[in-house]
Amino acid sequence: MxxxxxxxxxxxxxxxxxxxxxxxxxxxxxxxxxxxxxxxxxxxxxxxxxxxxxxxxxxxxxxxxxxxxxxxxxxxxxxxxxxxxxxxxxxxxxxxxxxxxxxxxxxxxxxxxxxxxxSFEEAASVWMMFITAYGGLIDLAHLGAGDTVLLPAASSSVGLAAIQIAHMVGARAVALTRTSAKRQQLLDAGADAVIATTEEDVVARVRELTGSNGARVVFDPIGGPALADLIRAAAQEGIIVLYGVLDTEPAPLDVLEVLFKHQTIRGFEMMEITLDDTRRRQAVDFVRDGLAKGDLTxxxxxxxxxxxxxxxxxxxxxxxxxxxxxxxxxx
The missing domain is CATH 3.90.180.10 (Medium-chain alcohol dehydrogenases, catalytic domain)
Structure with missing residues (x-):
């Protein structure tokens, strides 16, 4: 059978x-x-x-x-x-x-x-989440020491993987979640700060956390109307990496914000990494190294x-x- x-x-x-x-x-x-x-x-x-x-x-x-x-x-x-x-x-x-x-x-x-x-259960869980986070944060955005990254839907498997990868390269991970219900779990998972998007002013909170500079990287699987706040919260020459469309409502675009802050909005799907033999090997090696060192779990x-x-x-x-x-x- x-x-x-x-x-x-x-x-x-x-x-x-x-x-x-x-x-x-x-x-x-x-x-x-x-x-x-x-x-x-x-x-x-x-x-x-x-x-x-x-x-x-x-x-x-x-x-x-x-x-x-x-x-x-x-x-x-x-x-x-x-x-x-x-x-x-x-x-x-x-x-x-x-x-x-x-x-x-x-x-x-x-x-x-x-x-x-x-374990088999753990092995079945690692590649999609860690390679997706690696692809958006490292391969595309070149996240590094001193950077701040905003992570909407941070309690997802990719969101948690992104928190770990941010710490692995010395960056600060700010988790975004709809309500405060998962705040402590996200802090326990390593988030440096948590913003409840339906309870707090996202832009003001990010400015407070970054000394008014904004976040250099935004790693967003949601899109929709909330994208407007993420663009405003992103830094001068920041990069907004979109890797999902959990909210299918139209996403407003503040063209002046993007234009005068010289921002990049980049669509990303994991397959652009894994269908390329060289980039796939680099991603697998990165994840294996992080797992072996205990940086990724x-x-x-x-x-x-x-x-x-x-x-x-x-x-x-x-x-x-x-x-x-x-x-x-x-x-």
Whole structure:
């Protein structure tokens, strides 16, 4: 039996099904993985809803992140052997490969040995969040010592990863969250300051924290009307990196603010890192180094068994988590 997560129409978590399909055979350049844990991300939720950058082809699987053991390798695959503990770096479209299931195929270029000392659950959670944060903060914005970075949706797995990466390079991380409910958890996670955006004046608070200079980097997965305050809170020659659209309402743009402060607004998606062999290797090496030194630590909020995949998606979309949602695959 090989159960995989599939859906036959776009919609809420209830459209997901666990369906039995044959165990696939790896073709040239592919790896068959017997999974032990699956990482859940907003990307899968948006893909299931039909709100992602490309549309599903039905019946559709989904999933970017998984960890487990190599069960077979296709022709031309080197450096990976049957029995190896591995995880998948998101480096493909979900219309080409999907890895939420018990036995899944992945392109060999996207499969890496699990970082030493991590459980399968932790290994399934690290690559999307840490490479996304690395790509926006380090590869694009060149975040460094003395910088201040604003992190909307800071309690997400990427937000927490960004706090850790900021500290790793000597920057100050200011976490943004809608209310004060998660303030202490974010401080405990390492945020240097927390701004509750529905309770405080974001621009005034950032000016207070930065001596009126503003934040050099903004790393925003939300967009929408709140983008106006982020632009005003950004520094002269600041960079605003947009990596998501959690708020689909139109985003106002203060052109004079951007123009006279010489700001950069840059769209970013993780695939521009992971589809480039050189940049992917650099990102993986950066994350491995941070994990080995203890500077980076995956934060898992809650795990669900594969049979509860619908509940896992519902929990993710409720937005109550602080960290990663992981699905376990029993053996």
């Amino acid at each position: 090989n159960r995989v997560v599939r859906f036959h129409e776009t919609g809420g978590p209830e459209v997901l099904r666990l369906e039995e399909v044959p165990v696939p055979s790896p073709g040239p350049g592919e790896v068959l993985i017997c999974t032990r844990a699956l990482g859940l991300n907003r990307a899968e939720s948006m893909f299931r809803l039909g709100q992602y950058g490309y549309d599903p082809v039905f019946p559709s699987g989904l999933g970017y992140e998984a960890s487990g053991e190599v069960e077979a390798v296709g022709a031309g695959v080197t450096g990976l052997a049957v029995g190896d503990a591995v995880s998948v770096v998101p480096s493909f479209k979900m219309t080409d490969y999907t890895v939420h299931g018990e036995h899944v195929l992945a392109p060999a270029r996207a499969v890496v040995a699990n970082p030493e000392g991590l 995956p934060v898992i909020d809650k795990t669900f068994p594969l049979d509860a995949i619908v509940d896992a998606h519902r929990y993710l979309e409720a937005g109550r988590q602080v960290g990663k949602v992981v699905v376990t695959v029993p053996r």
